[in-house]
Amino acid sequence: MIKDINHIGIAVNSLEEALPLYTDVYQMKLEGLETVESQGVRVAFVSAGNVKLELLEAVTKDSPIAKFIEKRGQGVHHIALGVQDIKDRIQELKEKGLRMIDQEPRVGAHGAEIAFLHPKTTSGILFELCEPKHVEGESL
Ligand code: ZN
Secondary structure (H helix, E strand, O other), X not given: OOOEEEEEEEEEOOHHHXXXXXXXXXXXXXXXXXXXXHHOEEEEXXXXXXXXXXXXXXXXXXXXXXXXXXXXXXXXXXXXXXXOOHHHHHHHHHHOOOOEOOOOOEEOHHHOEEEEXXXXXXXXXXXXXXXXOOEOOEOO
16 A cells, blocks of 8 residues: 655754755755645755655745644654555545545645645554656656
8 A cells, every 4th residue: 555655754944944954964965945835835855865855844824834843843744655546545544444634635745646644543643645746757
């Protein structure tokens, strides 16, 4: 059901302040910066080997990331699980008794389709299902 760990999401106050640790000190590769309006976040992806970290900065006060930082401070926010046929996977998880925050997939960074599970039925971990956008002739 799960293909891979697609990325780990980390909530930060400021990308400008947080990025040098990853790019300069750890010398991870900066894959790109993107604003995802629908979630009120600016996102930077950094990678090491085949693992990506998604640094998330809130750009609006009602962004889920702003609320998360207000309540719990900066830190690990979610783990994204790579899937195919995300709608079917959502259905399967619901049949297995898990609660979804998103009943329907929505568009996240890089045009991926994403849906969050409710941490209440996953031992407190916020998991994101993530189906990368399929680009013709390109493997992601
Ligand atoms: Zn994510």
